[in-house]
Amino acid sequence: MRLLLTGSTGWLGRHLAPMLAAEGHEVVGLDVAPGPFTHEIGTVANRTFVDQVMARHGIEAILHGGALHKPDIARFPRQAFVDVNVTGTLNLLEAAVEAGHDRFVFTSTTSLMISQAIRSEEADHAVWIDERHTPLAPRNIYGATKLAAENLCRDIHLNTGLACLVLRTSRFFPEDDDTLRDPPPDNLKANEFLNRRLSVEDAARAHVAALAKAPELGFGIYIASAPTPFSRKDCAALKLDAASVIARYFPDAPDLYARHGWKLPTSISRIYDSSALENDLGFRCETDFAAILDALRSGSDLPFAHDAAYSSPSVTGAKLIHPG
Structure with a gap:
């Protein structure tokens, strides 16, 4: 198929484009x-x-x-987020309908599922988050516009029949976290594979799977994240003493981490459940927390990317996004 991939210069796009080409697409x-x-x-x-x-x-x-992303909040006014994330999505959806397309894949974010209460960790347990999680109360313009764009996908599907699959991806950015400084970036990213991260390669592979499955499924919203080793019954203990729970599942994790000067999380406040993606699309992330530990045991390269110097295309294209 001749595919249009938006965001092709970005972190996801530069990994997704060659995967699509390898599948025989233009x-x-x-x-x-x-x-x-x-x-x-x-x-x-x-x-x-x-x-x-x-x-x-x-x-x-x-x-x-x-799209414009969370770090772009410091660079652009709210109107730019509406223009790019909402109007831009509508433009593409309507163009797809007019061209007679049978599928559309939209990259969304788990960020829109995180209310201020979850962000502030007010619960006395880890919050288990799957596609049924409500209420959806995005805490910033990024999440608000992504949720609006998801609703446009649903509306277009219901009114035109265009198959639309939405992937709410968890974290896969390569740069440093813009709010957390402890533990160090590679340690933090490794920890997040327990509950809120996937590799960029897996994010790209999920999109390839969604493209293939969209006509069959019609419409669906799916969390794309590395499979968590935990279950709902662990939620209370994860909030109080996450390291002990992790050690139950991975007995040598404390020693492996200590040898590398790393720290296990002491508390986990939320967990993304990506089982629907596996059940409906037949897709499971290749990189999970067990793979991180395998790399630590063998001394091989970590199976995820970290690039503190990464710069978003929105920085280069700022004047095109918001001429004012």
Whole structure:
């Protein structure tokens, strides 16, 4: 198929584009900044530009990964988030319908599921989060606009029949966390594979699976995250003494961590359950916490990326996103 991949210069896009090509697809990359997999420079907020790209390349399906993200809150006004994340998604959905497409894959975020109460860790237990989790009360403009875009996908599917699959991805960014400094970045990322992270390669593979399954499923929203080793019965103990729970599942984890100068989490406040993705799409992340421990045992490279110097395409393409 001739595919339009938005966000092709970004962290997900640069991994997803070659995977799609390896599946035999012709991939047209679109982003606000140049990159090795980007063919069209422009913003999805411009409907005329979107229509021109669709016609120029004879696009047959869209994977929409381009967006403004949480770190962009410090760079852009709220209106830019509405323009890119909401209007841009609507532009692509309507263009897909007009072109007669049968599938659309949208990259969303687990961030929109995190209310301020969850963020503040007010519960006395780890909050178990799956696709049935409510209420959805995003705590910032990023989450609010992503939720609005999800609802547009649902509306377009219900009213036109366009198959739309939404992937709420957990963390896979390579740069340092913009709020946490302890433990160090690689230690923190490793810990997050217990409950709220996946590798960028697995994020890309999930999109490939969603593209294949979309016509069969019609519409669906799925959490994409590394499978957690925990169960719901662990939630109270995870909040009080996560390290002990981890040691029950992985007896040598404390020693492995100590040898590397790392720290296990003392408390875990939320857990993403990605079992629906496995059940409905037949997709399971290859990298989980067990894989992290395997790498520590063998001394091999860690199975996830860390790049403190990574710069989002939104920095390069700032003037295109928000000329003012």
